[in-house]
Amino acid sequence: MSRAAWVAAIAALAAQIAGAEEAPADPVLAHPSKFIARNGGDLYRAICQGCHMADAKGARGAAAYPALASNPNLQSPLYPAVIVVNGLKAMPAFGDVLDDEQIAAVVNYVRGNFGNRYTDTVSAAEVNAVRPATDGEQSR
Amino acid sequence: MTIRRRDLLALAGLLGAGSVLGPTGAVRAGMTTPPYRGPMKLDGAPKKTSVLVLGAGLAGLTAAYELRNAGYQVQLLEYNNRIGGRSWTLRGGDVYTELGGEKQICEFAPGVYMNPGPWRISHTHKAILDYCKRFGVALEPFVQLNYAGYVHSRNVLGGKPQRYAHVAADFQGYLAEMMTAALSKGGLDQPLAPEHLALLKPMLASWGGLDGSGRYVTGASSSRLRGPESISFEDASITYSQLLKFADVLQLGEDAAMWRGANHPGLASFQTTLFQPVGGMDMIPKAFASRLPGVIRTNARVLSMTQDESRVTVTYEDVSRPGSSLQASANWCICTIPLSILGQLELRIGAPMKAAIDAISYSSETKIGLQFRRRFWEEDEGIFGGFSITDLPIRQIFYPSGGLNTPGPGLLYGAVLHRGPPTYEFTGMTPAERVRRAVEYGAQIHPQYHKEFQNGMAVAWHRNPYTMGCNAQWTPDLIRKHHANARAIDGRFVLAGEGVSGHGWQDGAIMSALEVVERLHRRIVAAVR
Numbered sequence: 174m175s176r177a178a179w180v181a182a183i184a185a186l187a188a189q190i191a192g193a194e195e196a197p198a199d200p201v202l203a204h205p206s207k208f209i210a211r212n213g214g215d216l217y218r219a220i221c222q223g224c225h226m227a228d229a230k231g232a233r234g235a236a237a238y239p240a241l242a243s244n245p246n247l248q249s250p251l252y253p254a255v256i257v258v259n260g261l262k263a264m265p266a267f268g269d270v271l272d273d274e275q276i277a278a279v280v281n282y283v284r285g286n287f288g289n290r291y292t293d294t295v296s297a298a299e300v301n302a303v304r305p306a307t308d309g310e311q312s313r
Numbered sequence: 314m315t316i317r318r319r320d321l322l323a324l325a326g327l328l329g330a331g332s333v334l335g336p337t338g339a340v341r342a343g344m345t346t347p348p349y350r351g352p353m354k355l356d357g358a359p360k361k362t363s364v365l366v367l368g369a370g371l372a373g374l375t376a377a378y379e380l381r382n383a384g385y386q387v388q389l390l391e392y393n394n395r396i397g398g399r400s401w402t403l404r405g406g407d408v409y410t411e412l413g414g415e416k417q418i419c420e421f422a423p424g425v426y427m428n429p430g431p432w433r434i435s436h437t438h439k440a441i442l443d444y445c446k447r448f449g450v451a452l453e454p455f456v457q458l459n460y461a462g463y464v465h466s467r468n469v470l471g472g473k474p475q476r477y478a479h480v481a482a483d484f485q486g487y488l489a490e491m492m493t494a495a496l497s498k499g500g501l502d503q504p505l506a507p508e509h510l511a512l513l514k515p516m517l518a519s520w521g522g523l524d525g526s527g528r529y530v531t532g533a534s535s536s537r538l539r540g541p542e543s544i545s546f547e548d549a550s551i552t553y554s555q556l557l558k559f560a561d562v563l564q565l566g567e568d569a570a571m572w573r574g575a576n577h578p579g580l581a582s583f584q585t586t587l588f589q590p591v592g593g594m595d596m597i598p599k600a601f602a603s604r605l606p607g608v609i610r611t612n613a614r615v616l617s618m619t620q621d622e623s624r625v626t627v628t629y630e631d632v633s634r635p636g637s638s639l640q641a642s643a644n645w646c647i648c649t650i651p652l653s654i655l656g657q658l659e660l661r662i663g664a665p666m667k668a669a670i671d672a673i674s675y676s677s678e679t680k681i682g683l684q685f686r687r688r689f690w691e692e693d694e695g696i697f698g699g700f701s702i703t704d705l706p707i708r709q710i711f712y713p714s715g716g717l718n719t720p721g722p723g724l725l726y727g728a729v730l731h732r733g734p735p736t737y738e739f740t741g742m743t744p745a746e747r748v749r750r751a752v753e754y755g756a757q758i759h760p761q762y763h764k765e766f767q768n769g770m771a772v773a774w775h776r777n778p779y780t781m782g783c784n785a786q787w788t789p790d791l792i793r794k795h796h797a798n799a800r801a802i803d804g805r806f807v808l809a810g811e812g813v814s815g816h817g818w819q820d821g822a823i824m825s826a827l828e829v830v831e832r833l834h835r836r837i838v839a840a841v842r
Contacts, residue, residue, distance in 0.1 A: 201738045202706040202750065206570075208734045223677065223740030223775050224412075232412035234778025235392050235614060235650070236657035263653035263782055265674040270734070 208270060213282025216275055220267065221283070229287035236263075242287035250295035253280045255303050268304055273297035349439040352447070353827060355383035355834045359841045362386065364833070365627060365641055368649035369609055370398020371441075371819050372810030374601035375826035376647045377608055383834060388641060389605070390613040390629055393779045396602045398649075399430035399811075400819055402593030403682070403770050411776035417744045420684070420768040422722045427682030428594040429772035430783075431819045433457070433587045438820030440827065441597070445590070448600035455587040456714045459699020465758050466568035466704045469561050474701065474758050479557060480565055482522060482539035486529035487559045489521020497527070531555055568704040582818075589714060597819070613639075615650060617659035618806065625805045645837070647829055649810035649822070651675065652799075653782045662803045669795035673812065675782020676774075677736045681707075681728040681751040683769040687721035689761040705754045706735040722767060727751035740773035747771035784817035800829075807833060 200210035201219050210216045218227075224238040225231055231240035247253055257276050260266035267276070274297040284291040362385055366377045369391035377389045395401075403409065405421040421427070433455040434441055445452055460481070463474035495501060496510060496517075505513060514527075522538040523529055531553050536542075542552040590596040602609060614630045616638070625646040631637045648655070653675040660667070690696040690712050698714040707728035716723065728751045730736035739747050748769035756762035774783035787796065792815075799813045809829040814821035 201741075202735060205704050205706050205708060205735060206733055208737075218741055219734065219738045220741070223737050223773065224781075226413050227741070232776075232778075234412050234781060235654040236781060238412065238781070260674050262656040262671050263673070263675045265676070265786065 208275065211275065211278060213278035213280075214286075216271070216279040217282055221279065224264070229283065241283050241289075243289065247284050247289055247291065250280055250284060250291070250293065251299065251303060253283065254295055254300050258300070258304055273300040273304075276300045347824075347828060349443065349824065349827075351443065353379050353382075353831065355379070355831070357838045357841075358384040358834065359837065360384075362837060363388075363643035363645070365390070365625060365643035365646045366649070367615055367627065367646065368398060368651075368810065369393070369396040369598070369602070369611070370649060370810065370822060371400050371598060371601070372649040372814075372822040372826040373398070373647070374598055374605070375444075375823045376649070376809060376830050377605055378601055379827065379830045380647075380834075381605065381608065383830075386643070387605075387608055388643065389609045390615060390627065390641060391609060391611045392614045392632070394611050394632075396609060396611065397595045397598030399780060399783075400594050400598045401428065401430050402595040403427045403429060403772075404593070409770070409772070410778075411744070411773070412778050412781070413776060415744050415776075417770055419770050421682075421724065421770075422684065422767075424716065425684055425722060425724045426593045427680070427724055427726070427770055428589070429680050429682070429770070430774075431594060433583075433589055434819065435582060435584075436586045436588070437581075438818060440823045441820045442588070444600075444823065445597060448597075448604070450596050450600050451591040452588040453591050453715060455589040456698025456712075457583050457585070457587050457700070459696060459712070461694065461696045462699045462712070463701035463703070463758060464565050464569050465701060466565050467757075468568055468704070469564045470557070472757065474703075475557065475565065477701075479539045479554070480562055482535065483529075483557045483559070483562050484566070486521045486523065486535055486538065486556070487562065489517040489523055490527065490529040493517050493521075493523060493527040529556070569702045570704075591715065613641075615658060618646065618648075619661045620646070620804045620806055644805065645833060646806045647809050647826070647833065648806060649808075649812075649826070651780045651782065651810075652785055652808075652812040653780060655808075655812075660806070662806060665795075665798035666801065666803045666808070669799035670808075672791055672795050673799075674786045675780070676732055676784055676786050677730075677740055678732070678783035679728060679730040679736045679739045679747070679771070679773045680726055681739075681747055681769060681771040682724050683727040683748070683751060683755070683762075684722050684724045684767045685762070685765040686767060687765055688719070688723040689765055690725060690759065691718060691723075693761065694759075700729075701758060703754075703758060705757060706738070707751055707754045708733075708735060710755060710758065721765075727755045727769065736773070737775075739771070740775050744771045747773070785812045787815065802833065802836065 200215045203209050208216065208219055210219050225241050229240060229242040231238040254276060257280065258266065258268035277295050277297045277300050281294045283289065364380050364385050364387050366373045366387060366389040369389055373389055374396065377387045381387045403419050404426045405419055405423060407419040408416060410416045460478035462477045464477055464480045465474040493514060496514065517523065518527065521529060522535040524532055524534045529535060533553065535556060536553040539554055542554040544551050612632045614632050615627055616630060617628045619626050624642050624644060626640055626642040628638055628640050631639055652670050652673045655670050696712050697717050698712050701710045709729040711726035711729055713724055728739065730739060748771050751769065752762050752766050774780065799808055807829055809826045811817060811822040814825035
C-alpha cells in the first residue's frame with residue numbers, strides 16, 4: 174500500500190469513528206424511518222409544527238389547526254398526552270412511532286413554551302398509562 | 314460472507330407483501346366498490362329536483378356531471394379558486410399559498426409541470442380511463458419501474474448508487490442458486506414430484522441467470538440479465554459484469570427498502586401499465602368542468618349545513634369577500650369535502666355519521682418538484698422515467714415520464730414521501746427549506762444537481778388549506794365500526810369521494826361518486842312513485 178493510500182485509509186477510519194460517536198447535530202431528517210429526536214423542542218419541530226406551526230399559533234384554511242400557544246386545554250398534561258398517543262379527528266396518532274419518553278418530552282415542551290407556563294410535567298410512566306390496551310381492539 | 318437464513322426468508326417473504334395499508338390495502342381489508350359498468354344512464358329524474366354538490370374534486374365533478382345528464386338541477390360549491398381538488402397541476406406563474414402563509418410562486422419554464430397530488434392511473438382504473446376516453450383527455454404511459462434507476466444506501470458500497478438492473482438481477486440470481494442447491498440436496502420441506510422438479514430447475518436457471526452447473530457467477534448467463542461490462546468494438550469480445558455481493562444486495566433491501574416500498578413495481582397497484590394525462594393531471598378535472606357551464610362556484614368556503622324534510626341548506630363564505638355569508642339550498646346534497654375538514658363544520662347529521670367523520674385521520678405526504686437546466690438523468694445516465702430509491706430522507710426520486718428525450722429544462726420529483734418521519738419533518742419546514750434540503754440530499758445520488766438546479770416547488774399536504782392532509786386513513790377496525798355509517802344517506806345529505814371510497818386513488822373518488830349518484834337517484838325515484 175502506498176503512503177497516500179495509508180493516509181486516506183486512516184482518514185476514512187477516523188471519519189467513520191467520529192461519525193459513529195457523534196450524535197447528529199440536527200436530529201431532523203436524521204433517520205429515514207424513525208423519529209430519533211429525544212428533546213421536546215426537536216420533536217416539536219420534527220412533528221407538531223407541520224400543522225400547529227413554528228409559533229404554535231395554528232392555522233386556518235377550510236378548517237383550522239388549533240393553536241397550542243396559550244391553550245387552556247393544556248392545563249392537564251394528560252390531555253395532550255392522550256391526543257399525541259391516539260390522535261384526534263383528522264390528526265394522526267403518534268403512539269406507535271414515539272416512545273413514552275419522547276411523548277412526555279414533547280408534551281412538557283409545549284406546556285412550558287409558546288405562552289404556556291405550566292410548571293408541572295408528565296412522566297414517561299404516566300404517558301405509558303394512557304396508552305390503549307394492546308389487545309388488538311384499539312378504539313378510536 | 315455469511316447470510317443468515319432468516320434474513321433471506323424475511324427479504325424473500327416481503328417480495329409480494331402489501332404490508333403497508335396503502336391505497337389498495339383498504340380495498341383488501343374489505344371496502345369494495347362495485348365494478349365499473351360503463352357510462353351511467355339514469356332515467357326518470359323528477360322535474361325540478363335539485364342537488365347541491367360540495368367540492369369540485371374528481372368526485373364532486375363526476376357527481377355534478379352525471380346528475381346534470383340525468384336531468385337534475387345541479388350547483389357545485391368549491392372553496393379553492395380552481396377546480397380539481399387534489400387532481401392538480403402546478404405550472405410556471407402559478408401561486409400557491411400554504412397554511413401558515415408561506416407563498417410559493419412557481420417559476421417553471423413553459424411546458425414544465427408538476428402534479429403535487431395524484432400522478433398515475435392504473436390500467437385497472439376503468440372508470441377514470443373511460444372518462445378520459447370519452448372526454449378526449451390524451452394519456453401517455455407513466456413509467457414506474459425503470460431498470461436504469463438507482464438503489465442507494467449511504468451504508469452500502471461506499472454510498473455509490475447501484476442500478477436497479479444489477480440489484481434485481483443479483484437478488485434473483487443468488488436466490489435461484491440457493492434454491493437450486495437446496496433442491497439438489499432434497500432440502501425442501503415439501504418435496505416436489507420428480508416431474509415438477511425437472512420443470513423447476515431450468516425455470517430457476519433461466520429466471521436467475523445461472524450457469525450450466527446451477528451457479529450464479531460472473532459470466533454469460535448472469536450478464537444476460539444484468540448486462541455485460543463492455544463489448545469490444547474491435548473484436549466483439551465481451552467482458553462480463555462483476556456481481557454485487559449478496560450481503561450488499563440484502564443490505565440495500567433493508568436500507569432502501571426496495572422490495573418493501575409501496576412503489577415496488579411488483580405490487581399489484583403499480584404494475585404495468587400505468588398512465589398519466591399528457592401535460593398534467595388537471596387535464597381531467599378541466600375536461601369535466603368544460604362540460605359543466607354555469608354549475609360551479611369557486612371561492613366558496615362551506616361553513617355549515619342544515620336540513621329538514623324537504624331541503625338542505627348550506628351556508629358559505631365568498632372568500633373574495635371575507636366575512637360574507639351566503640346560502641345555497643337544494644333538495645339533496647352530495648358532499649365530497651374531505652373528512653379532515655368536515656369534522657370541524659357544523660352539520661345537521663346524526664351521531665353515527667358524525668362519529669365516522671371524526672374517527673378518520675388524514676395522512677401526511679410531501680412532494681417536491683425540482684427544475685433543472687437539462688435532463689441530465691436522461692443525457693448522462695440513461696434514466697427515462699421511473700424511480701430511484703434511497704435511504705436518504707427524500708426516499709425516492711421520480712423521473713418524468715412526459716417529454717422524454719427532449720432538451721431541457723426538465724423537472725424531476727426530488728422527494729416523494731408517504732407517511733413516515735421525513736414527510737412530517739419536511740412539512741414543518743418552509744417551502745424554500747424543503748427545496749434546499751431536497752437538492753442537498755439528491756446531489757448525493759446525482760452530483761449534477763449542484764450545477765443544473767434552477768427552481769423548485771414543495772407541496773406538503775398537511776399544509777394544504779383545502780384538504781389539510783392527503784388522504785383518509787381507514788384501518789380494518791375503523792372500517793368495521795364506521796364505514797357503513799359514513800356511506801349511509803343521512804336525511805338528505807350523503808358523503809362521496811376519496812374519504813369514503815376505500816382507496817386513495819382518483820378512480821376511487823370517481824367510483825364513490827358514481828355509486829352515490831346511483832343510490833340517491835334510486836331513492837329519489839322511489840319516493841316519487
